Amino acid sequence: MTKRILFTFTILALLAFSLIGCTPTRKPVPPGPEPPRQNQVTPAPNNTGDAALRQRADKIAENVDKIQGVKRSHVVLNENTGYIGLDLEKDVEGNLVDKIKKEAESEAKKADTKLKNIMVTTDTDSVERIKKVADGIKEGKPLSSFGNELEEIGRRLKPSTEM
Numbered sequence: 001m002t003k004r005i006l007f008t009f010t011i012l013a014l015l016a017f018s019l020i021g022c023t024p025t026r027k028p029v030p031p032g033p034e035p036p037r038q039n040q041v042t043p044a045p046n047n048t049g050d051a052a053l054r055q056r057a058d059k060i061a062e063n064v065d066k067i068q069g070v071k072r073s074h075v076v077l078n079e080n081t082g083y084i085g086l087d088l089e090k091d092v093e094g095n096l097v098d099k100i101k102k103e104a105e106s107e108a109k110k111a112d113t114k115l116k117n118i119m120v121t122t123d124t125d126s127v128e129r130i131k132k133v134a135d136g137i138k139e140g141k142p143l144s145s146f147g148n149e150l151e152e153i154g155r156r157l158k159p160s161t162e163m
Contacts, residue, residue, distance in 0.1 A: 050137060050142055050143050053077045053078070053137075053143065054077075054137055054138065056077055056111075056112050056114070057075040057076060057077045057082075057134065057137075058075075059111050059112065060073075060075045060077075060082065060084070060107070060108045060111045060112055061073045061074065061075040063107040063108075063110070063111045064084060064086070064104045064107050064108065066107075067100055067103050067104060067107065069088055069089050069092040069096060069100045070086055070087070070088060070089070070100060070104070071087045071088060071089050072086075072087040073085065073086050073087070073104065074086075074087075074127060074130045074131040074134045075108075075130075075134065076130055076133045076134050076137065076146075076150070077112075077115070078143060078150055080114055080115055080116040080117065081115070081116070081117040081118075081119070081154070082108050082112070082115045082117070082118045082119065083119050083121075083130050083133075083150065083153055083154075083157070084104055084105075084108060084118065084119065084120045084121070084130070085121055085122075085126060085127030085128075085129075085130035085131060086100065086101070086104060086120065086121070086122045086127065087127060088100065088122055097122055100122075101120045101121075101122065104120050105118050105120050108120075119153070119154065119157035120157075121156075121157050123156070126153060126156055126157065129149060129152070129153050130153060132149070133146045133149055133150065133153075
């Protein structure tokens with residue numbers, strides 16, 4: 001009889017261990033990647049100042065686009081500072097580039113007498129940055145949302161202050 005009780009106890013113990021050992025362990029679910037945060041740009045309630053700057057910039061761009069050798073210009077104004085990026089024709093090189101930059105500066109001064117600093121560039125990266133800012137402003141984003149970008153562009157370019 002003790003063998004029978006011992007046998008039954010052993011079977012019950014094995015059955016209990018197998019049931020406990022076969023259940024999956026409950027691990028906490030690792031947190032998944034957070035959804036990417038989207039920068040929300042809140043338009044300024046009164047963008048009349050930005051609209052006026054955009055009109056001034058458009059006028060300058062229109063004049064600079066007429067310069068021979070300029071394929072397209074991109075202009076951004078911030079108060080009394082103008083950032084002008086020039087896409088030049090493929091055959092423009094050397095001294096002609098400097099001449100076109102000076103002419104663009106002159107046209108900007110003629111078109112807008114409020115400008116104190118004018119920065120003109122033909123550097124591809126800087127022109128692309130100026131274009132992105134100009135496009136953003138045309139889409140209605142406030143100029144203030146591009147403060148860091150304009151600061152970086154300003155560090156890369158040397159302003160012309162000779163008036």
